[in-house]
Amino acid sequence: GQNIDQPTEMTATEGAIVQINCTYQTSGFNGLFWYQQHAGEAPTFLSYNVLDGLEEKGRFSSFLSRSKGYSYLLLKELQMKDSASYLCAVRTGKGGSYIPTFGRGTSLIVHP
Amino acid sequence: ETGVTQSPTHLIKTRGQQVTLRCSSQSGHNTVSWYQQALGQGPQFIFQYYREEENGRGNFPPRFSGLQFPNYSSELNVNALELDDSALYLCASSVGQGAAEQFFGPGTRLTVL
Numbered sequence: 001g002q003n004i005d006q007p008t009e010m011t012a013t014e015g016a017i018v019q020i021n022c023t024y025q026t027s028g029f030n031g032l033f034w035y036q037q038h039a040g041e042a043p044t045f046l047s048y049n050v051l052d053g054l055e056e057k058g059r060f061s062s063f064l065s066r067s068k069g070y071s072y073l074l075l076k077e078l079q080m081k082d083s084a085s086y087l088c089a090v091r092t093g094k095g096g097s098y099i100p101t102f103g104r105g106t107s108l109i110v111h112p
Numbered sequence: 113e114t115g116v117t118q119s120p121t122h123l124i125k126t127r128g129q130q131v132t133l134r135c136s137s138q139s140g141h142n143t144v145s146w147y148q149q150a151l152g153q154g155p156q157f158i159f160q161y162y163r164e165e166e167n168g169r170g171n172f173p174p175r176f177s178g179l180q181f182p183n184y185s186s187e188l189n190v191n192a193l194e195l196d197d198s199a200l201y202l203c204a205s206s207v208g209q210g211a212a213e214q215f216f217g218p219g220t221r222l223t224v225l
Binding site for chain 2: 033041042043044045050087089097098099102103
């Protein structure tokens with residue numbers, strides 16, 4: 001099976017930068033995703049990495065190292081609304097049949 | 113453009129009963145995935161339907177089954193409900209089974225007593 005590890009909880013200050021790490025052990029890797037989930041709401045897509053390197057999208061960036069089984073999500077200029085759970089998910093499979101596995105999520109608390 | 117919708121919002125069942133949950137995919141999306149999310153956990157993949165065929169399944173027993181209809185809406189059926197089936201059931205739609213981005217519905221909260 002797949003094994004995905006991410007910290008349970010992190011706190012940060014409004015305006016700061018925070019990095020949320022995700023490590024995984026898997027076979028048949030076919031991409032890594034980050035989702036944001038506010039309490040009581042559905043997850044929303046943030047980023048997708050399939051090749052090594054950094055993907056930047058506004059205040060959010062995601063990095064992947066396939067050889068190390070490692071990814072991070074970087075959030076800049078933190079805002080109070082960024083308080084949420086951040087889910088790391090790894091997809092495995094090929095040929096149109098894919099299996100995504102989610103981590104337990106990192107609860108980020110942004111305080112003034 | 114209408115997003116992903118799910119019904120019902122909440123549901124209470126007793127152990128041993130059967131339940132059917134429904135999902136309407138976002139306009140133009142032909143792929144639907146179902147997830148189970150227990151409190152404090154990440155979503156667990158149940159299965160995916162692409163053009164009315166199941167094309168990926170997670171580690172769930174056969175009493176979890178599904179359908180996808182020609183309009184790409186979908187149903188999740190769970191037979192012989194167990195207490196541990198109590199969870200939030202999420203449906204997500206996308207364009208193609210390999211799409212990077214999935215759009216999640218608001219979920220159905222199932223409580224099994």
